[in-house]
Amino acid sequence: MDLLHKNNIHLAKLVATPLPASPKLTLSSGTPLDDASQYRSVVGSLQYLSFTRPDISYAVNRLSQFMHRPTTEHWQAAKRILRYLVVTPTHGIYLHTSSPITIHGFSDADWAGDTDDYVSTHGYLIYNGRNPISWSSRKQKGGARSSTEAEYRVVANAAAEVRWLCSLLTELHIHLPTTHVIYCDNIGATYLCANPVFHSRMKHIALDYHFVHNQIQSNMLCVSHVSTHHQLANTLTKPLPRARFQQACIKIDVTKAPSILRGRIR
Incomplete structure (x- = not known):
């Protein structure tokens, strides 16, 4: 939440996926940023968040490949991940206590x-x-x-x-x-x-x-x-369309935190 407020993303238009299925980002997409410090700071913070959020792992991995020369398109993609997080601030891995050990x-x-x-x-x-x-x-x-x-x-x-x-x-x-x-x-x-x-x-x-x-x-x-x-x-190797991405997140078990925890997170 601090990351979202710091970058004024909490008021931005919301999205349902961390990256669009097309077009693909490339090294030459957009024009180079005059100051890349904010891009690198945001992507670095997202790398830590991906330790508990597999749904953004691919997007963060992709944007990390442009750290040496980020462009305006890369920065827009980084902000898109933040806009996705505005929709899913309490999402995380749900651990089942009754799960067998296999x-x-x-x-x-x-x-x-x-x-x-x-x-x-x-x-x-x-x-x-x-x-x-x-x-x-x-x-x-x-x-x-x-x-x-x-x-x-x-x-x-x-x-x-x-x-x-x-x-x-x-x-x-x-x-x-x-x-x-x-x-x-x-x-x-x-x-x-x-x-x-x-x-x-x-x-x-x-x-x-x-x-x-x-x-x-x-x-x-x-x-x-x-x-x-x-x-x-699939969610770890490519950007997926909205319907497939949301279905994959459900199967992976990336879900909202229980209500008792959501209040603490806010």
């Missing part, structure tokens, strides 16, 4: 989605039962030659996060099922996880392949295909 995740990649350098953006969302506990939205290092490669890279990153979380819970003496599931909406990446025959054209991602495949062979991990319509990590 680790599973969703991984997704927007293949070559950045029109400046054609590098993919990937994201994953890890759940403990019904509760989202870890998420990430970031650009991949280097370009991917195919959508399968881009998707497989994020499966490997999600698998590493799942492995770390399982290790943490084990140290806390919490018993977990032996096999954990990652849901991926790319059929090629799913088949590559299941097929022990490594295609010669995929050798450049051999490190990720062996990391994932070794966990599958030891029954620690299972990679399953999920329809794009049920892919919860």
Whole structure:
């Protein structure tokens, strides 16, 4: 709320999504700002907020890529996120106390989605039962030659996060099922996880392949295909239209705080 008042956004026109589905932001969008300090301050503050708000993670990640040379269009996009927050000041992750302790995740990649350098953006969302506990939205290092490669890279990153979380819970003496599931909406990446025959054209991602495949062979991990319509990590890789975005937020469990907390937040 301090951030909104500081930037006089609480009186601005409200929006239902943090970023519009189109047009896409680019390095050359708009004209360079004479003073970029306010843009950098706002985006830096939003980075901290995204630690508890997965619904703005993609938008904040995208705007963070223009810190070195922000333009008027980038500043308008930053203010749009603030306008979205005016509508959802009490939203956050709802943690269910009756949720079972099972680790599973969703991984997704927007293949070559950045029109400046054609590098993919990937994201994953890890759940403990019904509760989202870890998420990430970031650009991949280097370009991917195919959508399968881009998707497989994020499966490997999600698998590493799942492995770390399982290790943490084990140290806390919490018993977990032996096999954990990652849901991926790319059929090629799913088949590559299941097929022990490594295609010669995929050798450049051999490190990720062996990391994932070794966990599958030891029954620690299972990679399953999920329809794009049920892919919860979509919000972390691309801007979505209003209806799809709001539906995804409901599925992720980004909801209003209970009434007893809303009064304290205000």
